[in-house]
Amino acid sequence: MRAWILLAALSLSLVDVTPAVAAQGVVPGLTGSAAVRSAGDAAVRFRELTEARIARADLHTAWGTFFNDTASTGLRATHTVLNVTTTGGDYVYAPTALPPGNACLEMTTAYTPSGPKLWAWDWCGGRDTIGKVVDMDAAFQATYTTVVDGRRVYTMDEHRTSTTANTWTAYLMNYRTGAWDVFYTSTGTKDIPGSTWDFFEIYTTVNPSTGAGYFCRDLQGATIDASNMLVQQNGNWVPASPTNSSLASPPSGSRFDCPSLTFSVVHANDAWRAQVGQAQTGTSYEAEATANTLAGQAVRRNSSGASGGAVVGYVGNGTANYLQLNNITATAGTHRVTIYYASGENRSVAVSADNGTATTVSTPSTGGWDTVGSVTATLTLAAGTNTIRLANPSGWAPDIDRVVVS
Ligand SMILES: [Ca+2]
Numbered sequence: 063m064r065a066w067i068l069l070a071a072l073s074l075s076l077v078d079v080t081p082a083v084a085a086q087g088v089v090p091g092l093t094g095s096a097a098v099r100s101a102g103d104a105a106v107r108f109r110e111l112t113e114a115r116i117a118r119a120d121l122h123t124a125w126g127t128f129f130n131d132t133a134s135t136g137l138r139a140t141h142t143v144l145n146v147t148t149t150g151g152d153y154v155y156a157p158t159a160l161p162p163g164n165a166c167l168e169m170t171t172a173y174t175p176s177g178p179k180l181w182a183w184d185w186c187g188g189r190d191t192i193g194k195v196v197d198m199d200a201a202f203q204a205t206y207t208t209v210v211d212g213r214r215v216y217t218m219d220e221h222r223t224s225t226t227a228n229t230w231t232a233y234l235m236n237y238r239t240g241a242w243d244v245f246y247t248s249t250g251t252k253d254i255p256g257s258t259w260d261f262f263e264i265y266t267t268v269n270p271s272t273g274a275g276y277f278c279r280d281l282q283g284a285t286i287d288a289s290n291m292l293v294q295q296n297g298n299w300v301p302a303s304p305t306n307s308s309l310a311s312p313p314s315g316s317r318f319d320c321p322s323l324t325f326s327v328v329h330a331n332d333a334w335r336a337q338v339g340q341a342q343t344g345t346s347y348e349a350e351a352t353a354n355t356l357a358g359q360a361v362r363r364n365s366s367g368a369s370g371g372a373v374v375g376y377v378g379n380g381t382a383n384y385l386q387l388n389n390i391t392a393t394a395g396t397h398r399v400t401i402y403y404a405s406g407e408n409r410s411v412a413v414s415a416d417n418g419t420a421t422t423v424s425t426p427s428t429g430g431w432d433t434v435g436s437v438t439a440t441l442t443l444a445a446g447t448n449t450i451r452l453a454n455p456s457g458w459a460p461d462i463d464r465v466v467v468s
Contacts, residue, residue: 087243089206089234091196101181101192104153104174107265108183109190111155112254125313126261127291127331129162131306136221136294137161139260142286143198143207143214146173147367147433150269150276156262156336157288160185161220162306165258166230166248167193169218173280177366177432180216180245182232187250194246200364200371208237213285221294223247260288260302262336266319278320281338283436291332302332309334344398344468347387347450349374358383365404367432368463373404375461378411378454385462386451390415392443398468399450402436404428405460412453415441420453425460434463443467 092100111123129137141157148154154173161167166186172179177197184193196202198216207214217235219242222228229249233242266275291302300306309331315323315338322339347354350362350372359376360383374385401411407427412420421439428435441450452462 086233086241087236087239089196089243089245090202091194091245093194093246097181097192097195100195100197101172101179102174102176103151104172104179105181105183105192107153108155108170108172111263111265123265123318124259124261124263125310125325125336126157126259126288126334127302127307127309128261129258129293129302129307131162131293131295132164134162134293134295134306136163136219136299137165137260138217138219138290138292138294138299139288140210140215140217140290141171141288143171143178143203143216144173144281144284144286145178145367145369145434146280146284147177148173148175148277148280149429149433151267152275152277152280153265154277154281155264156286157260158263159218159220159260159288160258161230162258162293163222164228164252165220165222166228166250166252167220167232167246169220169232169245171198173277182246182248184246184248185253186228186230186248188253189248189250190253193248197366199366203371205236205238206234206243213287215287215289217290218245224249228252260291262286262325262334264318268319274321275319278322278338281320282322283340284338285341286336287328287333289328289333304330307331344400344466345391346464346466347390348372348464349385349387349452349462351387353388355384355386355388357386360385363461365432365461365463367430367434368404369402369434370464373461373463376458377452377462378409378457378459381453381455384451384453386449387465388449390443390448390450390467391446392448392467394445395442396440397443398438399441400436400438400466400468401425401452402434402463402465403460404431404434404463406431409458409460410454411459411462412455413439413441414451414453415443416448417451418442420451428460431461
């Protein structure tokens with residue numbers, strides 16, 4: 063009886079302290095000075111862009127949906143997550159969303175030299191800095207993302223949680239529990255006037271060897287989607303549409319220093335797409351999948367820049383150490399096989415199907431062991447189930463992230 067009373071008193075006091083969020087989780091991440099440090103130059107460049115955006119209407123570094131309903135009190139949207147690491151000092155902020163109304167937080171999907179991050183930029187109360195940041199690593203993706211049409215996505219909700227104090231709270235859908243977990247809350251007067259948005263934004267410099275922005279190579283083959291955009295009006299969630307927002311005709315990629323970048327309106331105005339180069343088609347097989355054979359010294363390694371957060375290393379340097387992808391499903395004929403890999407030096411890989419003759423493909427340095435690049439080969443596959451082996455009889459192969467068969 064005494065224990066029961068104690069328990070009841072304890073739960074009562076917990077309820078008193080946190081009545082609104084007791085049933086919800088909190089998204090892990092860094093706040094305060096640790097968040098600022100983690101975001102690094104990605105945040106510095108972001109701030110520069112935003113100041114330029116306010117001062118110069120002709121600066122075409124962003125495209126997407128702009129909201130025009132200042133009475134709205136929230137935004138929900140589903141956004142792509144890529145396993146992309148940027149190079150050359152470039153940053154990609156896409157999608158980045160500042161809800162309509164006097165929202166305090168801009169929810170930014172940021173691609174940086176240390177991998178993909180999601181942050182809340184705090185625009186209220188004179189703070190104007192990173193409020194919270196989380197690495198969108200394998201652990202994050204396992205909880206806060208799902209796959210739609212073959213693409214990994216997260217879903218955000220940000221809405222006003224106190225009218226008198228102008229408090230806004232951002233949430234992420236926890237796909238393990240089906241609940242909204244709190245990401246960050248901020249209160250105060252909004253510091254930047256004007257438009258609100260869900261758009262694609264870059265900070266880029268031209269790579270002299272390609273004539274295009276560095277990000278253009280980093281994102282080659284990538285698709286970035288913003289979809290299911292809903293705005294909250296009078297307590298109801300309604301689709302972003304031409305009555306509450308605008309979505310300009312897609313600009314050319316060359317305006318973003320990336321001629322192979324194409325923008326499209328998937329559905330006006332609640333879905334837009336950015337595509338760099340040809341869309342990735344085919345089926346993706348992770349190197350670290352448990353169905354594979356890791357022979358000899360070949361071993362799984364966690365990698366922040368890799369798809370699924372892992373690669374397989376120590377492939378090659380003799381015939382005993384190889385990676386074999388089992389259960390490759392195909393139709394009979396020749397197939398394009400794209401090998402995603404990471405390597406700090408120039409190497410090569412021998413790729414073969416069903417223990418047949420190997421084709422050797424050069425795999426130049428990607429600039430780091432957590433930076434993923436890709437090469438392609440052509441293999442003849444049989445109808446039904448096949449194996450693809452990655453090896454190198456004479457030297458080390460690069461670390462293998464995944465293989466896409468199309
Ligand atoms: Ca992988």
